[in-house]
Amino acid sequence: MKVAALDVGEARIGRAVGELGRPFAFGRGYLLRKGFDEDVEALARWLEAEGARRVVVGLPLRTGGEEGPEAEAVRTLGEALAKKGFEVVYEDERFTTRLAAERLKAAPRRLRREKGKLDELAAVLLLEGYLARHG
Template sequence: MTDAGLRPGVRLALDWGDARIGVAACDSAGILAYPVETVAGGSQALARLTALVAEYEPIEVVIGLPRSLRGGEGPAAKKIRRNAASLARRISPIRVRFVDERFTTVEAARTLTEQGRTARQQRRVIDQVAAVTILEQALETERSTGQPPGMPLELRPAGEE
């Protein structure tokens, strides 16, 4: 652990949607979270995400998990869990963790609006900004608790999801 209560190392964060996946990273000290890119959803998404993991060499990948206001999980969360398991198998032994992403897209839109970006301009980067928000929240949780954020993905053998 560092003095800030963080494990040293780069982390990647994903805001995983059907059409787009926002990707963010942080420096190895966990001080600065920044947008990386928006990956198009679809058949090539896992290959691109795997390549980003190889490029950044993170200690973990943090994925935003959408929850209802009551904390439950719906169909979107189940789909993200399946996608995350597919990614985790490709990037093992790098761990995948889930963190609550409620309101991250709303917060990202607010940030972009405050910067003077129109709704049309926001579409290109909102997923990246949401991923930055997910990562900043994860880093703050780890700083304040001294524990890794969220919940780890527990992989089951293929076919048992």
């Protein structure tokens, strides 16, 4: 089964895909945010094109594990995707962006400068963690 992951930020949404039973996730770039309804429609089209029915959405929890307003906004996006027929799973994303930033330090300078690469890599790490636990 094909699975997608989303790292939802204020300006961009990082995207990745993978398959259950396989440990690797592959970055699929990022979506520049335009507005809630437009974002939901663009993500639904992308998920359909990828053939992914399950979507792992990174949930930005606070250090203590509690949810704040950012997590509420992400859940609202997830609920909209669920209404479109996708199975939405939430995963703690507290450290994915930090890990992605560490990995990008070793990347060529042109990749480090591309802001969306961080979001895409965060989605890859989020999905790889999910696939490792639910393989």
